[in-house]
Amino acid sequence: MTLTFGDAVAHAVNHPFWISDDGFWIWSAHATQLVIAGILTIWVLMWVAKNVATGPKNLGAEAYVTRNPIAHLFEVICVYLRDEIVRPLLGKRTDKLMPFLWSLFFFILFNNILGLIPILDLVNLFAPDAWTAHHLAPVGGTATQNLFVTGVLALFAFIFINFHGIKELGVVEYFKHMTGGVPLKWYFAPIVLVVFVIELVGVFLKPIALAIRLFANMTAGHILLATLLSFTAAGFAAGLNFFGSAGVLTISAFGAFAVYFIEILVAFLQAFIFMFLTAVFTSLLAHHEEHEHDEEHHAPAGTALPESVSGPDMEAAPAVA
16 A cells, blocks of 8 residues: 555555444544554553563572563663652652553554554555455554544543642642732732633643644655655656666665664654653642752752752752863
8 A cells, every 4th residue: 555656645644444324433543553552551561560570589599680681772772761850850759650651652653653663554465455445444554643643642631630730739829820920919910810821721732732743743754665666666657767767766775774773763752752741740730849859859960950949058069160
């Protein structure tokens, strides 16, 4: 299907598999991809947890050694995300909130990686004529380039962010936080109202931005890849001679090869960005004292802390030369 001369967008969109009599999609290729990614996320993380768990005490130091190199790779990723990315943001709440953030990262990552495997092309290659005639496919494609999928992921992020924000601040402080620090005096009422409305709109715009960013980045890359590969069929369809067709094939193949590696990077990057921004938005709904404590605790060695953190009577550390 990828090499078919035609609309490259048709390769990137979702394909139905089971349609009701009134045209409602009961099941689609992306739904199967989501199920596979969900099973992979649960199975892989449970397998990693088993292989990185501390062994019996009679093993001595060996009890703390990860028992599989692949599991060790996942352990490094998890530890980096927790200690270097999330802990400076969430502080004491990190260990409690990391299971959701890890799950979010790996679920999106597995969906992105599955989308780079040409499952849909193999299905269309061996599918019955009835399937290809109606563009039916039981599995394949990239579920995270479906706006409905990214919208649901953003909805979970929205619930996570605001639930823990209210839990951390309390209902009154949660809404007071939306005033942007403007004093709650009657003569500041117009400013407070404007700031509150802006902050309230931002509460809903943040998850919308998460959904659109993931959808747009995954869709654009796949359309570009399908377009480059479709040049091969276009060269033959245009009636070029052997050398002309070979030239088009070579250029498009090298271009697609390069874009494919970029897509692997994008798959990791977009999973990271979605998780990271979810952590950032959650960290914004915290007491200011916690922010100051975390900033002081995680400040790099040899850097001067601002007076608001170090205090006017504390001697600031010498700045890096």
